[in-house]
Amino acid sequence: MPDSVSAAPKPIETRESVVIRFAGDSGDGMQVTGTQFTNATALAGNDLATLPDFPAEIRAPAGTLAGVSAFQLNFSSSDIFTPGDELDVLVAMNPAALRANLGDLRPGGLLVVDREGFTEHNLTKAGYETNPLENHSLAGYRVVPIDITRLTTAALKDLGLSARAVFRCRNFFSLGVMAWLYTRPTEPIENWIRHRFKGELVEANLRAFRAGLAFGENTELLPVAYQVQRAVIAPGTYRNITGNLATALGFVAAAQKAGRPLFLGSYPITPASDVLHELAALKQFDVHTFQAEDEIAGIGAALGAAFAGAIAITTTSGPGMNLKAETLGLALAIELPLVVTDIQRAGPSTGMPTKTEQADLLMAMYGRHGEAPVPILAAATPGDCFHMAFEAVRIAVKYMTPVVLLTDGYLANGSEPWPIPSVDQLADIPVRFRTDPTSFYPYLRDEETLARPWVIPGTPGLEHRVGGLEKDVLTGNVSYAPANHEQMVRLRARKIAGIAREVPPTEVFGPPDGELLLLGWGSTYGSIREATRQLQNEGLRVAHAHLRYLNPFPSDLGALLGRYRRVLVPEINLGQLVRLVRAEFLVPAVGFNKVQGRPFKVSEIAERARKLLRNERLEESAA
Amino acid sequence: MPDSVSAAPKPIETRESVVIRFAGDSGDGMQVTGTQFTNATALAGNDLATLPDFPAEIRAPAGTLAGVSAFQLNFSSSDIFTPGDELDVLVAMNPAALRANLGDLRPGGLLVVDREGFTEHNLTKAGYETNPLENHSLAGYRVVPIDITRLTTAALKDLGLSARAVFRCRNFFSLGVMAWLYTRPTEPIENWIRHRFKGELVEANLRAFRAGLAFGENTELLPVAYQVQRAVIAPGTYRNITGNLATALGFVAAAQKAGRPLFLGSYPITPASDVLHELAALKQFDVHTFQAEDEIAGIGAALGAAFAGAIAITTTSGPGMNLKAETLGLALAIELPLVVTDIQRAGPSTGMPTKTEQADLLMAMYGRHGEAPVPILAAATPGDCFHMAFEAVRIAVKYMTPVVLLTDGYLANGSEPWPIPSVDQLADIPVRFRTDPTSFYPYLRDEETLARPWVIPGTPGLEHRVGGLEKDVLTGNVSYAPANHEQMVRLRARKIAGIAREVPPTEVFGPPDGELLLLGWGSTYGSIREATRQLQNEGLRVAHAHLRYLNPFPSDLGALLGRYRRVLVPEINLGQLVRLVRAEFLVPAVGFNKVQGRPFKVSEIAERARKLLRNERLEESAA
Amino acid sequence: MSVFTKKDFVSDQDVRWCPGCGDYAILAQVQKILPELGVPRENFVFVSGIGCSSRFPYYVNTYGVHSIHGRAPAVATGIKMTRPELSVWIVTGDGDALSIGGNHLIHILRRNLDVNILLFNNRIYGLTKGQYSPTSEVGKLTKSTPQGSVDHPFDPIALALGAGASFVARSIDVETKHLQHVLKRAHAHRGAAFIEILQNCNVFNDGAFDALTDKASKSEHTVVLEHGKPLVFGADRTRGVRLRSDLRPEVVTLGTGVGEDELLVYDETNPMHAQIAASLQGPSFPTAIGVFTAVERTCYEDDAQRQVAEAQRRTPPDLQALLMRGDTWTIS
Amino acid sequence: MSVFTKKDFVSDQDVRWCPGCGDYAILAQVQKILPELGVPRENFVFVSGIGCSSRFPYYVNTYGVHSIHGRAPAVATGIKMTRPELSVWIVTGDGDALSIGGNHLIHILRRNLDVNILLFNNRIYGLTKGQYSPTSEVGKLTKSTPQGSVDHPFDPIALALGAGASFVARSIDVETKHLQHVLKRAHAHRGAAFIEILQNCNVFNDGAFDALTDKASKSEHTVVLEHGKPLVFGADRTRGVRLRSDLRPEVVTLGTGVGEDELLVYDETNPMHAQIAASLQGPSFPTAIGVFTAVERTCYEDDAQRQVAEAQRRTPPDLQALLMRGDTWTIS
Numbered sequence A, B: 001m002p003d004s005v006s007a008a009p010k011p012i013e014t015r016e017s018v019v020i021r022f023a024g025d026s027g028d029g030m031q032v033t034g035t036q037f038t039n040a041t042a043l044a045g046n047d048l049a050t051l052p053d054f055p056a057e058i059r060a061p062a063g064t065l066a067g068v069s070a071f072q073l074n075f076s077s078s079d080i081f082t083p084g085d086e087l088d089v090l091v092a093m094n095p096a097a098l099r100a101n102l103g104d105l106r107p108g109g110l111l112v113v114d115r116e117g118f119t120e121h122n123l124t125k126a127g128y129e130t131n132p133l134e135n136h137s138l139a140g141y142r143v144v145p146i147d148i149t150r151l152t153t154a155a156l157k158d159l160g161l162s163a164r165a166v167f168r169c170r171n172f173f174s175l176g177v178m179a180w181l182y183t184r185p186t187e188p189i190e191n192w193i194r195h196r197f198k199g200e201l202v203e204a205n206l207r208a209f210r211a212g213l214a215f216g217e218n219t220e221l222l223p224v225a226y227q228v229q230r231a232v233i234a235p236g237t238y239r240n241i242t243g244n245l246a247t248a249l250g251f252v253a254a255a256q257k258a259g260r261p262l263f264l265g266s267y268p269i270t271p272a273s274d275v276l277h278e279l280a281a282l283k284q285f286d287v288h289t290f291q292a293e294d295e296i297a298g299i300g301a302a303l304g305a306a307f308a309g310a311i312a313i314t315t316t317s318g319p320g321m322n323l324k325a326e327t328l329g330l331a332l333a334i335e336l337p338l339v340v341t342d343i344q345r346a347g348p349s350t351g352m353p354t355k356t357e358q359a360d361l362l363m364a365m366y367g368r369h370g371e372a373p374v375p376i377l378a379a380a381t382p383g384d385c386f387h388m389a390f391e392a393v394r395i396a397v398k399y400m401t402p403v404v405l406l407t408d409g410y411l412a413n414g415s416e417p418w419p420i421p422s423v424d425q426l427a428d429i430p431v432r433f434r435t436d437p438t439s440f441y442p443y444l445r446d447e448e449t450l451a452r453p454w455v456i457p458g459t460p461g462l463e464h465r466v467g468g469l470e471k472d473v474l475t476g477n478v479s480y481a482p483a484n485h486e487q488m489v490r491l492r493a494r495k496i497a498g499i500a501r502e503v504p505p506t507e508v509f510g511p512p513d514g515e516l517l518l519l520g521w522g523s524t525y526g527s528i529r530e531a532t533r534q535l536q537n538e539g540l541r542v543a544h545a546h547l548r549y550l551n552p553f554p555s556d557l558g559a560l561l562g563r564y565r566r567v568l569v570p571e572i573n574l575g576q577l578v579r580l581v582r583a584e585f586l587v588p589a590v591g592f593n594k595v596q597g598r599p600f601k602v603s604e605i606a607e608r609a610r611k612l613l614r615n616e617r618l619e620e621s622a623a
Numbered sequence C, D: 001m002s003v004f005t006k007k008d009f010v011s012d013q014d015v016r017w018c019p020g021c022g023d024y025a026i027l028a029q030v031q032k033i034l035p036e037l038g039v040p041r042e043n044f045v046f047v048s049g050i051g052c053s054s055r056f057p058y059y060v061n062t063y064g065v066h067s068i069h070g071r072a073p074a075v076a077t078g079i080k081m082t083r084p085e086l087s088v089w090i091v092t093g094d095g096d097a098l099s100i101g102g103n104h105l106i107h108i109l110r111r112n113l114d115v116n117i118l119l120f121n122n123r124i125y126g127l128t129k130g131q132y133s134p135t136s137e138v139g140k141l142t143k144s145t146p147q148g149s150v151d152h153p154f155d156p157i158a159l160a161l162g163a164g165a166s167f168v169a170r171s172i173d174v175e176t177k178h179l180q181h182v183l184k185r186a187h188a189h190r191g192a193a194f195i196e197i198l199q200n201c202n203v204f205n206d207g208a209f210d211a212l213t214d215k216a217s218k219s220e221h222t223v224v225l226e227h228g229k230p231l232v233f234g235a236d237r238t239r240g241v242r243l244r245s246d247l248r249p250e251v252v253t254l255g256t257g258v259g260e261d262e263l264l265v266y267d268e269t270n271p272m273h274a275q276i277a278a279s280l281q282g283p284s285f286p287t288a289i290g291v292f293t294a295v296e297r298t299c300y301e302d303d304a305q306r307q308v309a310e311a312q313r314r315t316p317p318d319l320q321a322l323l324m325r326g327d328t329w330t331i332s
């Protein structure tokens, strides 16, 4: 009787944190389910981190491993930095989802499956020879098989929906079960359903959701419910935000704070396209989006827009970044502000477009001919994308330089609760176009920043030409004079190096000196931070520093590195930052590298650090 | 009486070495003059090195500084490594040539000028307010003003040539004077004239040349002639060769030794175009040249040709190199042999196309997204381009990998006497296309080299597909499996690193350990070698090592660097190799950098090394 | 040469297009005609760029290169120049061929390499999940154009003609027989054969060509170009295309005082006819399918190979002599 | 607005083209008409790629960008989209625009940004010292084609038409009056105005257009397109172009039973006329100069700006509200 919520409520136990993953076919609505669970969790006051995992194909054949879509959430009453290494709960809507995800479920973890999905046909498609629900292979887990399809159908029976439509409500049944199990607030989910769906689908999804709740309440398979206490979170208003959305908003905010139009020239590419999509829908903020014929035209148009006085940006991912190199070189030669965002994905070549990687750092540094320095910033978390996008624009404008902003697929699609900044407290980005023709020279530089003046067409008396040939150090006219070239090459380098003066001091999490510094950049932030905390809890003198400015480095970095006996640099590549710090500071930093298209587990980093420290002790005792 | 060679011959003095530069308007034929003087000098058995210097403009207005063209030659009875720092002799055909080149003439040096060129008009165009021939500003030099135009006209008077045609013979008059002064053999020059010109121009140029000879013989301004003894040069047959020609021939030889067609896909760009021009004229060697619509199509077609079984190459310079990045990434992902030659020029951006630089090394290393390693070779001298081009093909084929070959504008257009290799002694490049369908897997690797098999279309039963998505480690089918990706990323890296096994041990010029190692790569070879010799002659324990393999490094390099107290890395950039060795070996190598679009002077390197060693002593005595 | 059947051209890879995608039909027709062309299987090479359409080579059991976005014509050029005996097929999409790859496309057409180019035009970027493409109609609502696209699209046929293509055709994914016919004509043509194949992307641009494919409407909305035949169309073949005196086409109804002899009799070797056929655009005109242009022109690779042969005839290759060219001197 | 003269448009940089280069004449005509256009000098922007021709902006005293090879249309697009009030001129060469930059060219034409594109066609790569270009005739002997080029060239006019250009014209470097006229028409046209300017490179391809420029022969070898006028040419204007029944053009001599009324009366809004004019090629036909096509079509930047204005009207920009969008929660 799913409708009659009877009997005494079940007992509620408290958990500090829970890692849950919803997995199903790409048509099963797992991203929606995960997102709604996340929103409810955020409103419940937990700290949280999420990890969506889309299939690589647009629409892989239903039921296949290639078609599995998943959404993972870690929520907790204490600080959370990662979506979690291991699952406490796996919800698997079909055999393929089970097979693709079971490896991540911790021993004894809770496994919720739609039993009816385990038909012979589906088992075969997933590559199972026998039904795992029946062959004891799942003995190490707490298996809760539910006839989700049947129960959903029953709940919706008098609505007159097609079987297909009913089938598509199954995800809300699962969500209901999980919402009950973790005592999530149901209001926000129901509101969202009312908002999102139309006609009888509102009722259908509400019923499915409530049926799931009721099932949880009544089933013997789930004898207790759990709660996770509110986390101590800094006061403020929060929302969940993905890295790509935060990037887009950061650019809009920066342009607004600069009082200039925002121009995006871009060519679609996974996982960067969403920034284009977001910005295309924000034209009311004087945002101009240009879907170009290719990446070269995207950056070319952006450079033109910069010349014309806009806040100009271009967005792409690795393969497209190659194509932007030549124009990036021109931008730094003609010294115009421009932000190039590379949302990294697994390479080389086409690689694995939907998978994450951090292997474009050295390309950002060196991927152009000639001496062609640019500042490089990297966001550490989804929400940080907002700030780094904003900062990239600020630096570009202040120093009249292109800036490379690095994020990656993990940040782009991952989300975290984000304290919404107050617009009043965002600093203005002063833009001062030169209009005075007296003693005007296109390359006369500001003494402090070495920036040349920004003069836009339409300014009478300041007509001038810029171009990629080497320029006279003052007039900007073409010059082949040997000494002038050297001067210009060094000036361009000094200008970028000088940005270090306003790079904030490196924040260190942990002791100011010690046995080991974990040095990271980009999306590894959470895993490294959590690993560091664990190591610290073990009494190890380990600290974590995370670089958001990769070029120039913070001025305190050399000294900082020198204060730890060892420096370990975990990266989702074969060792790129580690090469830069070794070359720059001659410190024997070592890399810890994983290149699997996915983030580090906390345990992997912690284990690697322990090993390093053990060896150190071994070496010492041997010495 | 120029015709009556009278009186006793003048005395002849011996010089060890001479640096001479011919300079004039671009229409004055200075490159021809220089080249002919060079050929005669080579036949005289001297060692030599040359440096042509073209104007940046196609046809800059006559008489302007922008239009000056020059050709420098250093010849000697001992080993020569550079075209020389300072000029012993400057031949200046007009005021602009004088003004642009005088700074390089050593105090007391010989200055030959065409006095009649010093008209008010020409002086103004060169920016002279008064005539330097008359205002004592040339007092520090031995000035020989000659009425070259009048004397040439006189010698040619009865040939009925236009004034313009006569004017264009002036360069052979100057050549005659210089040939007399340095007792060069006149036969080869006269033969060349007979070969090169047609009709009355043969006679005209011969007469101009002989008039110059006679003038030298008779003039009081040149009281002695000089000779430079034969150098001790390894036996063999020599020719003069520029780097670009040597590169082209190296590729032809490699393809011939591989028994395969040579395919060049290229888009013209300074200073690389000549390789295309040379190869386009060698189709009889089964050479196929494709002038593509851009650099991307150039490398794309080359990659297609590699797939189809050709020895495939592409050539470009910095700006075009940016555009090849994405396809280079594909080439290393699908593991096909391909040589990408970057003939570096001064950047960033369009920079100074006709000037040299070494600033693309880090781009060659890192200028692609993802972990995308390729072997990098660099030629050290013009003639070495032949060997490195050959070697690049060999490595590409053996390891089934794209290879980057670096040369630069200085090597490309500079020339040196080149011992012509015997074709029989060039090693074969074995090409073994797989044809056996049993247990065929497109990515099954050779155990030693890790190369995958080369299978070309047309082979029955071995049909397969390659592409840029990540591939299964064995079948090559698309794979998104995390562990497979890591395995592939590491395999690609290991394959390239493994090439170190056949990189020859680093040759050291000088003591095997000591105070200072000068470490170089590319076209700085001559200057560093000569500087090292000078320092050694001063009794300093200094050695020179020059890298022709930049990736992977020779396996002995780390140990080698450790055997010197200091490592100094002179580069025509802001420090690129130095970053690589610091990162790799954690040695406190320091850079010595000059970025002026031209090579180092020997004295600059020697002086920098002395300073370093002085400081070292200072530091020591202070300690 | 062994006799191949369709299934010899099916590779062992699972086809990963969305269920219902028009690409399936095209794949099937290609696999159907390949065994009929008299070319040994190992001599086929399929080259593609990136996009849903560009996954094509993985599914055809021949040699294949899934290259990079927009660059298939370049790769194909290298293959064909090196090995003219191979049968080279380029598979590309409207984004791959006309957006990032537009330049390579027009250059391979002007050079006239003997390759077949299949452009799957679904008027959308499928693989990147639905942005408008250079063939999308003005006002297209997509993720990247929430207020509608503002660019005037390319007409692929007109662009190919403007580039000087020697063979230009159009077909439709579901017109299996017609598509087979056009594919065979393309193969038979010596030179670059360009085929625009209208293809339904049922996920991001479903129904884009419904008017041309719906049983009910298709005969009113398409006219089949046939060399030497008048342009007649319509369910009962009573409508035709006539040229007005200002050279603009008009649709006329036969019988009502208009005879077939007034209609344009299609000549695929006449460039003006191709232009007129290209200008037939809905809704007022039927869309033309078939061969727009088929003219003879020398192939780039033939001329290039001829130069190699000529050079070899003129100067026998002697590597040692080459190295010794010019002034030499001997030190002993 | 102050009144400018030609010399206000002369920059302080020495012109660095070879003496005798056709570029000088084009520069002079541009500098001549600029003051006559009623645009404040500071509102002009000249954008170029790389090549001899692309040095142009350095010599014009307005705003200018000497960008990178082939990419001028992209840069110009960003300028024009951001600041539609600027008068944007693209200067490019046959290599810059049709080789490396072909794709950007066809895209800016289809999008129809309101810019003027001057393509200096000297049928050679000048700056890199004389390789053949995509407009070089077959068999061209150059450094990179010692046995003659084998590629069929582009016809820039046909390509621009195929890309859907709204304004297409051709003129000649030394035809100063004609060139001025065409430049002014291009400026007056709202939309992308494409002008092919035949230009003599006297160093690497001297005399390429002699037939069209030599006093003696030019009137026999060129026909000037004038809207509403018949296609008449020849020294004594006794020859004309007539259309045959198969729609192919033929040259006829007037008077010999042929009247002017039989000639093609040029209509620059008729796409078929543009195709016919483009097909007129020597030696059997005179080369057409003048405006091939001039049709009205909305400009990309206008539509794009309109969307911004519309969005602003619909949703007033509120940054704080934007940041707060969606589900939020407050911790206190």
Ligand SMILES: Cc1ncc(C[n+]2csc(CCOP(=O)(O)OP(=O)(O)O)c2C)c(N)n1
Binding pocket: A267, A268, A269, A270, A295, A319, A320, A323, A350, C050, C051, C052, C053, C054, C069, C092, C093, C094, C095, C096, C097, C120, C122, C124, C125, C126, C127, C128, C133
């Ligand atoms: C250099 C580069 N830029 C962008 C992309 C992303 N991308 C892949 S396919 C594609 C467009 C595909 O459209 P189309 O060619 O029409 O193929 P369809 O998927 O519609 O068949 C894009 C933008 C890429 N892979 N590489």
Ligand SMILES: Cc1ncc(C[n+]2csc(CCOP(=O)(O)OP(=O)(O)O)c2C)c(N)n1
Binding pocket: B267, B268, B269, B270, B295, B319, B320, B323, B350, D050, D051, D052, D053, D054, D069, D092, D093, D094, D095, D096, D097, D120, D122, D124, D125, D126, D127, D128, D133
């Ligand atoms: C990326 C890149 N590739 C190649 C070049 C070399 N390059 C400069 S201009 C040019 C061709 C110029 O031809 P065209 O556009 O016809 O101009 P012209 O000099 O004839 O006026 C080439 C190949 C370059 N500068 N950049």
Ligand code: SF4
Binding pocket: A058, A059, C016, C017, C018, C020, C021, C022, C023, C052, C053, C122, C126, C127, C200, C201, C202, C203, C204
């Ligand atoms: S997205 Fe469209 S084009 Fe791509 S496979 Fe799916 S239906 Fe086909």
Ligand code: SF4
Binding pocket: B058, B059, D016, D017, D018, D020, D021, D022, D023, D052, D053, D122, D126, D127, D200, D201, D202, D203, D204
């Ligand atoms: S090379 Fe030709 S196009 Fe270039 S400036 Fe000289 S004459 Fe003009």
Ligand SMILES: [Mg+2]
Binding pocket: C051, C093, C094, C095, C120, C121, C122, C123, C124, C125, C126, C133
């Ligand atoms: Mg498409």
Ligand SMILES: [Mg+2]
Binding pocket: D051, D093, D094, D095, D120, D121, D122, D123, D124, D125, D126, D133
């Ligand atoms: Mg040109």
